Amino acid sequence: MKSVVQFFFGCLPAAPGSLFEKGTMTAAEQGQDITPIRKDVPMDKTRGLWITRRDFFSLSGWLAFFVFLGTAILGTFRFFFPRVLFEAAPVFKVGFPDEYAVGEVGSKFLKSKKVWIVRDEQGFYALSAVCTHLGCTPRWLETENKFKCPCHGSGFHRSGVNFEGPAPRPLERVKITLDESGQLVVDKSVTFLFEKGEWGKLGSFLKI
C-alpha cells in the first residue's frame, strides 16, 4: 500500500534545491537495505478472506484508540462551555409607566443594566446601550438630542438609528412588556434588530 504521505506530498512541486527534486537516487540505488520490515503472510482468498488476522486486530486496535481520543477531545471541548452563568438576570423591572414623561429618554438603568427606557407619544421602547460598533456604552446627550458613543464617536438618533460614526447598524431594541401589577418589565435576552425589520414585532414596542 502506497504510504499516505507519498500520496499527499507526491503531487506537490518540489522546491528547487531541495532533496525532493527528481534526479536523486532511490534508496536501492544508494545501496541501502530495502528489505521490507513487514513479512508477507499468505491469505486464503478462496475462503472469502479479505484481511489478515494481524491487520484486523491492528486496525481495530487503532480504531479503539482514536475513538477514545476523539471522545476525550470532544469532552474537553464541551468542558469550556459552562451551563450556569453567574451574570445578572436579563429580566428586570424598570418602574411604572407614570414614572416616565412623554418624550423622555430614561437613563436610570443605564449604569446598572445598560438600557435606556424611551417614551414617545405612542408608548415605550427599550434600547440596548451597547454600541453596535465595538461594544462601548454610549451616552444620551439631551441638549443635542442624540446618543453619542465616547469610544469612536458613533452617533444615534433618539430612535436608535445610526447616523454618524463607525457604527454599522442601529442600536438594538430589547423586549419591554407590562406585568400583572402594571410595572414595566425589560428582557434583555430578546433583541429586535432594525435592519432585520424586527422593530414592529410584538415586544419591541409597548403601546400605552
Added chain:
Amino acid sequence: MNIREQIKRSQIYRSIIRHGYQDTKPNRMHQIVSNVFLHLHPTSVWRHGTDIRFTWGMGGISFLLFIVLTATGVILMFYYRPTAEYAYADMKYLEHDVPFGMFLRNMHRWAAHLMVITVWLHMLRVFLTGSYKPPREFNWVVGVLLLVLTLLLSFTGYLLPWDQLAMWAITVGTNMARATPLLGYEGPFGPELGMKPDNDIRFLLLGGTQVGPPALLRFYVLHCIALPVIAGIFMIVHFWRVRKDGGISRPSEKEE
C-alpha cells in the same frame, strides 16, 4: 597539594565540571556540547553570525525578552489573584506596597511591549535577507505562528490588571470575535450554524456573555500556562529548524 588542587580533584567538583577550563579548541567544544543550555548553539559559528548589521539579533533578543517575561511573570504571580474582587487591588498592592513590586511590574510590562516590537523586527529582517527561501520556508510558517502567539499573550495579559483600559480593550477585542465567519453569532453564516450569544466563539473566549470574572480567570490561565507552553513548543521547533537548516542565514558567497 594545596587546597585548590584538592577541590579540583574532589568527586563533587568533577561530577559538575566535567571538562575543566583549558582554553584549547577541543576542550571548548566539549564544554559546549556537554551543556544542555549552551548546546543550543553549535560549537562553531560562521563569522557573519556576529554581523549585527545583517542579522540584527532580534530573534535572540525576542527570546531573551521571553525569558525576562517568564521570570518576572512568575514572580508577580506570588501576589496576584485573578478574581474580580482582588485583581485590581493586588495590582495596586504590587505597585505601592511590595518591595520592588513597581520595578518588577514595570519590567514585565516593558518587556511585553518590547517583545512585540522585536518579533516584528525579526520578521522584517528575515524577510529582507531572504531567509525564508528553501530550505527555510517551513521555519517561516512556524515563525508566523509564534508571532500570533506573542500577540495573543499580549492580549490575554492586558486584561489582568482589571482596570478600565483592560476591560474595554477586551470588550472591543471579543466583540470583534462575535463577527467571525461561521464561529461568531453575528458573523456570516454564524446564525445559520446555530451560533447564539451563549455558544459561539466569543462565549468560549469569555466563559460567559460579558467580560466578567470567568473571562478574567480564563485569560489568566491562557496567559500564564496554556499560551507559554504552546509558544515554548513552537520555539523548540523554531530553534531546531534553524540549526538543521544550517544556522542563521548568511549572505551568499557571491556577495562576499
